[in-house]
Amino acid sequence: MARNKKQKIQRPKALPPKGFRDYFGSEVTERGEMLRQIAEVYHRYGFDPLETAAVETVEALGKFLPDVDRPNAGVFAWQDEDTNWMALRYDLTAPLARVYAQFRNDLPSPYRRYAMGPVWRNEKPGPGRYRQFYQCDADTVGSASVAADAEICAMLSDTLETVGIPRGDYIVRVNNRKVLNGVLEAVGLPADDTNMRDAVLRTIDKFDKVGLGGVRELLGKGRLDASGAYIDGVGLSDDQAEPVLAFLVSKSDDAAKTLANLRDAVGNSETGRQGVEDLEKIGTLMAAQGYGSDRIVIDPSVVRGLGYYTGPVYEAELTFEILDDKGRKRQFGSVAGGGRYDDLVKRFTGQEVPATGVSIGVDRLLAALREKGRLGSVAKGPVVVTVMDRDRMGDYQAMVAELRNAGIRAEMYLGNPKNFGNQLKYADKRQSPVAVIEGGNEFESGVVQIKVLALGARLASEIETTEEWKAQPAQIEVKRTDLVAEVRKMIARAESQS
Amino acid sequence: MARNKKQKIQRPKALPPKGFRDYFGSEVTERGEMLRQIAEVYHRYGFDPLETAAVETVEALGKFLPDVDRPNAGVFAWQDEDTNWMALRYDLTAPLARVYAQFRNDLPSPYRRYAMGPVWRNEKPGPGRYRQFYQCDADTVGSASVAADAEICAMLSDTLETVGIPRGDYIVRVNNRKVLNGVLEAVGLPADDTNMRDAVLRTIDKFDKVGLGGVRELLGKGRLDASGAYIDGVGLSDDQAEPVLAFLVSKSDDAAKTLANLRDAVGNSETGRQGVEDLEKIGTLMAAQGYGSDRIVIDPSVVRGLGYYTGPVYEAELTFEILDDKGRKRQFGSVAGGGRYDDLVKRFTGQEVPATGVSIGVDRLLAALREKGRLGSVAKGPVVVTVMDRDRMGDYQAMVAELRNAGIRAEMYLGNPKNFGNQLKYADKRQSPVAVIEGGNEFESGVVQIKVLALGARLASEIETTEEWKAQPAQIEVKRTDLVAEVRKMIARAESQS
Numbered sequence: 001m002a003r004n005k006k007q008k009i010q011r012p013k014a015l016p017p018k019g020f021r022d023y024f025g026s027e028v029t030e031r032g033e034m035l036r037q038i039a040e041v042y043h044r045y046g047f048d049p050l051e052t053a054a055v056e057t058v059e060a061l062g063k064f065l066p067d068v069d070r071p072n073a074g075v076f077a078w079q080d081e082d083t084n085w086m087a088l089r090y091d092l093t094a095p096l097a098r099v100y101a102q103f104r105n106d107l108p109s110p111y112r113r114y115a116m117g118p119v120w121r122n123e124k125p126g127p128g129r130y131r132q133f134y135q136c137d138a139d140t141v142g143s144a145s146v147a148a149d150a151e152i153c154a155m156l157s158d159t160l161e162t163v164g165i166p167r168g169d170y171i172v173r174v175n176n177r178k179v180l181n182g183v184l185e186a187v188g189l190p191a192d193d194t195n196m197r198d199a200v201l202r203t204i205d206k207f208d209k210v211g212l213g214g215v216r217e218l219l220g221k222g223r224l225d226a227s228g229a230y231i232d233g234v235g236l237s238d239d240q241a242e243p244v245l246a247f248l249v250s251k252s253d254d255a256a257k258t259l260a261n262l263r264d265a266v267g268n269s270e271t272g273r274q275g276v277e278d279l280e281k282i283g284t285l286m287a288a289q290g291y292g293s294d295r296i297v298i299d300p301s302v303v304r305g306l307g308y309y310t311g312p313v314y315e316a317e318l319t320f321e322i323l324d325d326k327g328r329k330r331q332f333g334s335v336a337g338g339g340r341y342d343d344l345v346k347r348f349t350g351q352e353v354p355a356t357g358v359s360i361g362v363d364r365l366l367a368a369l370r371e372k373g374r375l376g377s378v379a380k381g382p383v384v385v386t387v388m389d390r391d392r393m394g395d396y397q398a399m400v401a402e403l404r405n406a407g408i409r410a411e412m413y414l415g416n417p418k419n420f421g422n423q424l425k426y427a428d429k430r431q432s433p434v435a436v437i438e439g440g441n442e443f444e445s446g447v448v449q450i451k452v453l454a455l456g457a458r459l460a461s462e463i464e465t466t467e468e469w470k471a472q473p474a475q476i477e478v479k480r481t482d483l484v485a486e487v488r489k490m491i492a493r494a495e496s497q498s
Numbered sequence: 499m500a501r502n503k504k505q506k507i508q509r510p511k512a513l514p515p516k517g518f519r520d521y522f523g524s525e526v527t528e529r530g531e532m533l534r535q536i537a538e539v540y541h542r543y544g545f546d547p548l549e550t551a552a553v554e555t556v557e558a559l560g561k562f563l564p565d566v567d568r569p570n571a572g573v574f575a576w577q578d579e580d581t582n583w584m585a586l587r588y589d590l591t592a593p594l595a596r597v598y599a600q601f602r603n604d605l606p607s608p609y610r611r612y613a614m615g616p617v618w619r620n621e622k623p624g625p626g627r628y629r630q631f632y633q634c635d636a637d638t639v640g641s642a643s644v645a646a647d648a649e650i651c652a653m654l655s656d657t658l659e660t661v662g663i664p665r666g667d668y669i670v671r672v673n674n675r676k677v678l679n680g681v682l683e684a685v686g687l688p689a690d691d692t693n694m695r696d697a698v699l700r701t702i703d704k705f706d707k708v709g710l711g712g713v714r715e716l717l718g719k720g721r722l723d724a725s726g727a728y729i730d731g732v733g734l735s736d737d738q739a740e741p742v743l744a745f746l747v748s749k750s751d752d753a754a755k756t757l758a759n760l761r762d763a764v765g766n767s768e769t770g771r772q773g774v775e776d777l778e779k780i781g782t783l784m785a786a787q788g789y790g791s792d793r794i795v796i797d798p799s800v801v802r803g804l805g806y807y808t809g810p811v812y813e814a815e816l817t818f819e820i821l822d823d824k825g826r827k828r829q830f831g832s833v834a835g836g837g838r839y840d841d842l843v844k845r846f847t848g849q850e851v852p853a854t855g856v857s858i859g860v861d862r863l864l865a866a867l868r869e870k871g872r873l874g875s876v877a878k879g880p881v882v883v884t885v886m887d888r889d890r891m892g893d894y895q896a897m898v899a900e901l902r903n904a905g906i907r908a909e910m911y912l913g914n915p916k917n918f919g920n921q922l923k924y925a926d927k928r929q930s931p932v933a934v935i936e937g938g939n940e941f942e943s944g945v946v947q948i949k950v951l952a953l954g955a956r957l958a959s960e961i962e963t964t965e966e967w968k969a970q971p972a973q974i975e976v977k978r979t980d981l982v983a984e985v986r987k988m989i990a991r992a993e994s995q996s
């Protein structure tokens with residue numbers, strides 16, 4: 001049997017690796033345009049661009065990948081010929097730390113830098129979860145002032161409005177890790193009792209799900225969950241739990257009230273008091289620049305996952321509702337976040353360098369703009385000059401050149417010209433506004449035909465009276481010398497009516 | 499002894515992996531701006547953007563890396579958890595082949611696409627030779643017409659002029675592999691005698707060095723080289739060598755003459771005749787669009803290294819002279835090249851798909867523009883608002899916000915404000931045009947000081963008379979309410995005089 005089996009040619013599969021994808025046409029240009037707009041805002045704020053390579057030494061990357069404890073887990077890494085390990089960067093912050101340590105004597109201090117580009121995660125891909133995605137970061141390295149944090153919050157607000165999220169559809173929420181640490185101090189948990197601290201933080205994270213009463217039980221002896229299972233509690237006394245509960249309900253519409261509540265919650269903790277003071281300063285700086293609570297608010301519920309944050313943390317949330325996969329309404333949610341981290345550079349130099357920064361989730365922000373109908377209104381296909389006569393390619397090419405030189409996107413049909421229907425089908429697929437046709441008769445009479453395509457077809461379906469229809473001819477004959485002017489007119493007409 | 503040695507903390511080295519580098523400030527923005535300009539030209543020609551991931555399966559990449567015979571040599575590759583091999587792309591053509599094979603039923607045919615981004619080569623780095631660099635490609639897949647090749651040559655010419663290479667400073671040179679194959683047929687070497695063919699091609703490549711006489715000897719019995727060593731020849735008879743020598747001197751200033759010479763050189767070879775005819779058609783199409791021999795010429799000396807080219811090949815060369823490392827004048831040389839290749843997609847589908855495309859060496863082109871003084875005229879640093887009084891950060895931040903809202907790049911000093919000299923040094927390092935100073939006295943009088951910095955200092959050195967100097971005050975006092983207007987005026991003055 002085996003001997004009769006046909007020799008099968010092994011061909012490579014035409015697929016990207018699992019978890020990677022391709023971006024076509026407007027997906028590429030829309031992202032590029034958004035990054036350009038963001039860069040303009042960052043530039044105006046005095047931030048300078050930095051582009052590092054995709055590859056770093058594993059040694060330089062360290063093990064700072066969020067939520068991963070093992071070194072190098074979650075990254076794509078390999079050994080080079082000298083047996084050194086290299087890896088694809090998993091974020092833009094680790095390379096910044098390396099660059100700052102390397103060039104600290106030449107860079108201005110403080111150093112404001114922005115960076116945009118893909119990062120890679122060696123994680124299980126899922127729906128909408130890719131192993132390569134864009135990040136867009138801005139960080140200030142070398143400033144301990146909360147004015148640096150406030151500046152980034154203001155910049156984040158400006159950025160969202162610049163790319164097309166109107167005021168009212170987003171909010172920048174600010175908190176301070178020191179406040180949370182202060183609350184833990186007020187509970188009476190020493191800084192080195194990380195087990196208990198983590199247990200309390202995990203419980204705080206459940207506030208959204210189980211409410212204040214649920215948190216109270218979970219901080220104490222425990223509670224029965226919805227399924228009837230008993231969940232063990234953290235084991236705090238009622239007195240100990242009090243600062244945590246006060247913290248959870250501290251948010252008020254009035255910023256001064258929120259700050260007063262937080263001051264109560266942190267009690268005598270020096271760290272906590274300093275944290276509240278920092279938040280107050282940020283509020284004052286924002287107000288001085290005209291950023292009110294319609295744009296930036298103090299919100300104690302902002303925790304942010306990353307372990308390395310040491311001071312202010314902030315995140316931008318889009319507040320409009322969308323329908324999820326199951327048709328339920330929900331808020332769009334977070335599109336950017338960041339905070340203060342003071343330890344990254346220390347790994348290299350031994351010196352602590354204060355830093356604060358934000359990362360915008362570019363792909364999520366693009367999805368939000370698409371959701372709001374702010375992207376991809378009309379895809380601009382090229383004018384297609386068809387080929388009626390193979391021997392006059394030069395003439396067709398000349399038409400295309402004239403159109404291009406006039407700034408009109410245009411191309412000659414480059415497939416086999418034999419079947420004219422295929423040429424028009426091609427033009428439709430390209431979303432061409434018009435096709436240009438010049439056969440032998442037209443050539444001799446010095447005219448060309450201009451045929452209205454995709455946009456024209458859409459218009460036709462919207463036109464109600466015969467008069468209107470006649471005013472929208474699907475094909476007109478114009479003088480060859482008027483080609484550019486007439487094509488421009490027809491494109492403008494189609495655009496103004498679409 | 500060992501016991502007395504201090505425990506040394508192992509810190510990671512703050513360095514990128516060997517052969518990788520970082521790009522700062524205007525290096526990033528200038529490249530971005532150039533890519534944007536190129537994309538605009540490509541778009542006008544009807545090309546659509548495609549962005550694939552940096553990572554492909556090794557299987558999909560194949561072994562098409564130029565000049566490397568071993569599979570996977572020259573690429574960065576690793577195994578994923580399922581033991582599949584992945585690698586960083588080494589060019590933008592291999593991913594295009596994979597994408598076209600994968601999406602061929604959905605893409606328009608012909609498919610014009612452009613792609614821009616970094617590629618990676620696992621090669622020995624050297625001075626100016628990095629293991630990550632940018633490519634910028636445009637390809638037409640699915641058209642067998644030489645009009646597709648001609649179009650790309652025209653586009654290449656437009657692109658160079660658009661990014662700032664004036665006509666006369668570049669030339670696009672076109673040849674056809676079929677002509678070369680025709681010459682080898684005329685020599686009498688069968689298509690499958692690759693050893694002899696390669697030997698002849700290598701000899702042709704030495705034309706620049708050894709001249710016509712040298713090539714004649716090397717095609718025959720051999721010759722003594724400059725060092726006195728005897729180099730064995732290929733072993734052709736005088737008659738056999740004739741077509742090769744005729745080919746080498748075929749280039750004339752008159753395109754028609756060049757074509758006639760080539761027709762002689764290829765003799766009775768059908769492939770060769772077809773190649774010459776293709777070149778003639780390209781010439782006709784270029785002329786029809788107005789591209790003369792000042793922009794695009796037929797040049798038989800263009801060979802291009804890649805083995806996979808099957809028809810027209812083209813390259814863009816910058817013709818102005820620069821000084822090399824040793825102070826000798828030489829032409830800048832090639833910045834882009836490409837040609838027709840028909841086999842790439844076949845690996846995946848078994849079907850031959852005609853394709854042609856160009857790759858621009860972005861970094862070399864940027865170097866050329868820098869050489870011509872077309873880049874980086876004035877780095878635009880931000881206005882720096884200094885901090886005289888720590889308690890009035892809000893006021894300073896408000897000034898900065900006003901300036902930014904007026905479109906002026908501005909920042910508040912975020913370092914420790916104690917030493918005012920450091921603030922001005924920082925502003926100088928940032929290449930700030932002016933610094934804004936407001937102490938307690940100024941605040942009470944409703945005024946601010948504006949100090950002219952970097953640009954001002956340069957101006958001062960160029961100013962000759964006292965009158966001129968007085969007209970260029972290094973520091974002026976203006977009303978706080980006039981801040982934006984006055985800063986704008988001073989920046990404009992500095993720029994108009996720089």
